[in-house]
Amino acid sequence: MEENFKVIDNYLMVKMPEEIDHHQSAAISERADMFIIHKKVNNVVFDFEKTVFMDSSGIGIIMGRYKKVRCFGGKVFAVHVNGAIRRVIYLSGLHKVMDILE
Numbered sequence: 001m002e003e004n005f006k007v008i009d010n011y012l013m014v015k016m017p018e019e020i021d022h023h024q025s026a027a028i029s030e031r032a033d034m035f036i037i038h039k040k041v042n043n044v045v046f047d048f049e050k051t052v053f054m055d056s057s058g059i060g061i062i063m064g065r066y067k068k069v070r071c072f073g074g075k076v077f078a079v080h081v082n083g084a085i086r087r088v089i090y091l092s093g094l095h096k097v098m099d100i101l102e
Contacts, residue, residue: 003015004016004017004028005031005032005035007035007039007041010041010042010043011041011043011044011045012032012035012036012039012041012043012044012045013045013047014028014032014044014045014046014047015047015049015050016028016046016047016048016050016051016054016058017050017051018050018051018052018053019051019052019053019054020051020053020054020055020057020058020061021053021054021055021057021058022055022057024057025057025058025060025061028061029060029061029064029065032044032061032065033064033065033068036065036068036069041069041074042069042072042073042074042075043069043074043075043076043077044065044066044069044074044075044076044077045076045077045078045079046061046062046076046077046078046079046098047079047080048078048079048080048081048082048085049079049080051082051085052082052084053084054084054085054088056092058088059088059092059094062076062078062094062097062098063094063097066097066098070097075098075099076097076098076099077098077099077100077101078098078099078100078101079100079101081100086100
């Protein structure tokens with residue numbers, strides 16, 4: 001799982017798994033929080049390149065990291081978002097707190 005997290009300048013890149021559900025959400029959240037705190041990054045980029053399914057626990061991962069970084073003026077971004085993930089992002093309102101980069 002370590003290879004799915006990478007710090008570049010002031011950004012934490014998180015490569016999301018193929019399926020995001022409650023089985024992975026706690027581990028992803030905990031690992032991302034460790035990088036945010038220990039590496040002092042202000043921005044988080046979620047890479048959905050391989051993701052085909054995301055349920056409400058994926059929404060929780062994103063909202064939790066958003067709440068952590070916004071205190072420091074940071075932002076949350078999404079890249080490689082396919083149609084299914086885009087629908088979840090818009091239906092949940094996540095598009096209001098994160099930028100979707102094309």
